[in-house]
Amino acid sequence: MNVIESVLRVIHVVNAVLMAWPFYTLVLVNQRARLGPPLGDRADTYLENIIKNRTVPCFVFQATALVTGLAMVLVSGLGIGALLTHPALGVKLLLLLLIGGLLAYVNWGVQPRLDALFAQAGSPVPAETAAQIGRLRLWRKRIASTCLFVVLTNTMLGVQAWVAFPAWLTLVLVAAITLFVWRAFRSLTSYGWA
Numbered sequence: 001m002n003v004i005e006s007v008l009r010v011i012h013v014v015n016a017v018l019m020a021w022p023f024y025t026l027v028l029v030n031q032r033a034r035l036g037p038p039l040g041d042r043a044d045t046y047l048e049n050i051i052k053n054r055t056v057p058c059f060v061f062q063a064t065a066l067v068t069g070l071a072m073v074l075v076s077g078l079g080i081g082a083l084l085t086h087p088a089l090g091v092k093l094l095l096l097l098l099i100g101g102l103l104a105y106v107n108w109g110v111q112p113r114l115d116a117l118f119a120q121a122g123s124p125v126p127a128e129t130a131a132q133i134g135r136l137r138l139w140r141k142r143i144a145s146t147c148l149f150v151v152l153t154n155t156m157l158g159v160q161a162w163v164a165f166p167a168w169l170t171l172v173l174v175a176a177i178t179l180f181v182w183r184a185f186r187s188l189t190s191y192g193w194a
């Protein structure tokens, strides 16, 4: 492996670690749910500010994954056609585009609606507004879980980028990732894996 390939690989893997943010967002929002009422106090301002200020870093990490991933394909000498001949690579690209779209949708579609609801709510938050906020937050949480699933699946596919695992093993690993994401969605994952 030459220097360029080595550096690209290190950047790609470190970047993948930094893309674990959806997991920690789920920890954060599950802790907020545990805290309970009142809705619309400083805890919510703090939470919403943290979440919306991660959008630009998330776009940067997605772009880094895209650029370093495609660069690794090119410097491997296989050419861009490897995205078709190596299914893991093609799927990785599609999944990355999917979470790019989801991030854009949350940033420009969901978050402004949440911000507007909080801004107009006053204190205490009326029951109807609280219900709307709850629905939008649940929707955003489901999208964050999808992003976590994609990041973990793309990591698993990265290990088999050049030499594919048997299909059954890939399916077992996807099932394990799904289970983990489900636990992260539902619980505080107090023991790390569960």
Ligand code: HEM
Pocket: 009, 012, 013, 016, 019, 065, 066, 068, 069, 070, 072, 073, 089, 090, 092, 093, 096, 150, 151, 152, 154, 155, 157, 158, 159, 160, 161, 162
């Ligand atoms: C969410 C986005 C992505 C994540 C989290 C991710 C994660 C990873 C990780 C952790 C590895 C290292 C596996 C290992 O060292 O054995 C890897 C390898 C790889 N990834 Fe990605 N990846 C992403 C997107 C992409 C994209 C879009 C491409 C390009 C189509 C790509 C191409 C590759 C290649 C070629 C390797 C193999 C590197 C090597 O071992 O030589 N990745 N990926």
